[in-house]
Amino acid sequence: MRSEVSDPPADLTPSQAVNWFFFQAAKRLEIKEELQNLLTNPWRELAVEVPVRLDSGDLKVFKGYRVQHSGARGPYKGGLRYHPQAALDEVRALAALMTWKTAVVDVPFGGAKGGVQCNPAELSVDELNRLTRRYTLQISPLIGPTRDIPAPDMGTNSQTMAWMMDAYSQRYGYSPAVVTGKPIELGGSYGREAATGRGVVNCLGEWASLTSTPLEGKTLAVQGFGQVGSWAARLVGNLGCTVIAVSDVKGGILSRHGLNVNELLKYHSQSHTVVGFPGAEQITNDELLQLDCDILLPAAIEAVINPNNADRVKASLIVEAANHPVTPLADRVLQESGKTVIPDILANAGGVIVSYFEWAQNTQQFRWEEERVNKELSRVMSRTTQAAYQTAIKEDVSLREAAYLIGVSRVVQATELRGSF
Numbered sequence: 001m002r003s004e005v006s007d008p009p010a011d012l013t014p015s016q017a018v019n020w021f022f023f024q025a026a027k028r029l030e031i032k033e034e035l036q037n038l039l040t041n042p043w044r045e046l047a048v049e050v051p052v053r054l055d056s057g058d059l060k061v062f063k064g065y066r067v068q069h070s071g072a073r074g075p076y077k078g079g080l081r082y083h084p085q086a087a088l089d090e091v092r093a094l095a096a097l098m099t100w101k102t103a104v105v106d107v108p109f110g111g112a113k114g115g116v117q118c119n120p121a122e123l124s125v126d127e128l129n130r131l132t133r134r135y136t137l138q139i140s141p142l143i144g145p146t147r148d149i150p151a152p153d154m155g156t157n158s159q160t161m162a163w164m165m166d167a168y169s170q171r172y173g174y175s176p177a178v179v180t181g182k183p184i185e186l187g188g189s190y191g192r193e194a195a196t197g198r199g200v201v202n203c204l205g206e207w208a209s210l211t212s213t214p215l216e217g218k219t220l221a222v223q224g225f226g227q228v229g230s231w232a233a234r235l236v237g238n239l240g241c242t243v244i245a246v247s248d249v250k251g252g253i254l255s256r257h258g259l260n261v262n263e264l265l266k267y268h269s270q271s272h273t274v275v276g277f278p279g280a281e282q283i284t285n286d287e288l289l290q291l292d293c294d295i296l297l298p299a300a301i302e303a304v305i306n307p308n309n310a311d312r313v314k315a316s317l318i319v320e321a322a323n324h325p326v327t328p329l330a331d332r333v334l335q336e337s338g339k340t341v342i343p344d345i346l347a348n349a350g351g352v353i354v355s356y357f358e359w360a361q362n363t364q365q366f367r368w369e370e371e372r373v374n375k376e377l378s379r380v381m382s383r384t385t386q387a388a389y390q391t392a393i394k395e396d397v398s399l400r401e402a403a404y405l406i407g408v409s410r411v412v413q414a415t416e417l418r419g420s421f
């Protein structure tokens with residue numbers, strides 16, 4: 001399964017890492033160099049100051065970004081991240097991933113991402129409200145229901161989207177379709193909150209059935225117990241898997257006999273961490289990534305599996321619930337040791353799929369039942385997993401390369417058909 005390209009350098013920036021995967025596909029697809037240049041650089045980048053009056057009375061200025069990578073296939077689409085390390089290059093990488101992700105699952109959007117460099121855990125609800133409104137107004141010339149549609153990502157949630165929608169609507173008139181991932185009461189879609197985790201589980205189930213891999217009794221470790229990780233942990237039992245370890249930013253927990261995920265959810269809602277869950281052993285995030293288990297599900301931050309620890313990963317299957325948790329060089333190490341990686345642009349696409357359903361419901365002013373949302377999500381995840389798997393077999397490449405081949409060729413076709421250049 002090894003591709004012909006040389007080993008990737010170990011010190012790539014986040015956007016260079018995503019472009020590395022793009023170049024592998026571009027080479028195989030024989031894409032013209034001028035188009036490669038176009039598609040490895042964002043179409044538009046906006047950096048803004050976000051001044052916020054803190055509860056203390058002090059004025060603090062945060063850095064904010066919105067990067068629009070490609071709009072060839074439709075309005076720009078991508079989450080908004082609140083994180084101390086939400087730097088421009090990271091946001092650029094995440095925007096490019098959105099372009100390939102929306103294309104691989106074939107929803108009619110382009111790719112974008114936003115970020116504000118802040119630690120949401122250190123801000124009060126009122127401060128977060130003011131920060132979100134200021135950021136929304138700063139980027140408002142670029143966004144809109146048919147221009148660019150933000151959604152939640154790390155550190156943001158449905159409440160953040162409610163504030164964004166309200167701030168935008170005050171200036172431009174009532175516009176629920178300007179963001180997705182809203183609360184149900186404000187035009188959000190049933191099933192959106194669970195969608196990314198549910199999609200991860202749909203994808204894992206489909207992969208298992210395509211490869212005739214029994215999942216009953218398989219052990220699983222989940223890094224990150226936020227919106228994505230907690231829903232994946234909650235639903236993966238439906239496939240017969242046992243969650244033996246989970247972690248968050250404060251540390252991890254392990255129970256070899258399996259964690260009671262429903263009890264853990266109750267504990268987490270009160271203590272805001274998984275650490276200290278009664279009856280479980282304490283472990284570090286590093287130990288979790290190297291745990292003796294069947295399936296590893298990174299669902300937190302980027303580059304957690306890197307050249308320093310890739311050869312110590314014991315799980316034979318890594319499902320990328322987070323965005324780019326595996327660096328290109330680590331990906332090569334995992335491949336060479338015979339492990340399977342289900343890539344981010346396929347595995348975690350459930351969020352953007354249901355965001356598309358939410359946007360469609362908002363523009364049609366017609367609400368779907370949750371059953372319909374989940375059924376359609378499962379259908380798209382299965383169809384996409386099958387397509388990636390068949391391409392991987394046909395082209396003798398990894399699932400990541402296969403997903404990129406599908407995504408990149410769709411974006412190239414759309415760019416050429418538009419005939420703008």
Ligand code: NAD
Nearest residue numbers: 153154155196224225226227228248249299300322323351
């Ligand atoms: P979240 O903020 O709800 O949760 C993040 C979790 O990761 C938390 O449990 C946090 O404690 C943990 N975490 C943060 N830093 C960590 C660290 N250094 N080590 C270990 N754990 C750490 O975020 P989320 O929405 O669940 O997103 C998680 C990942 O999934 C991100 O990579 C995001 O880009 C990706 N993703 C999210 C969505 C979505 O719909 N929310 C969709 C696609 C991809």
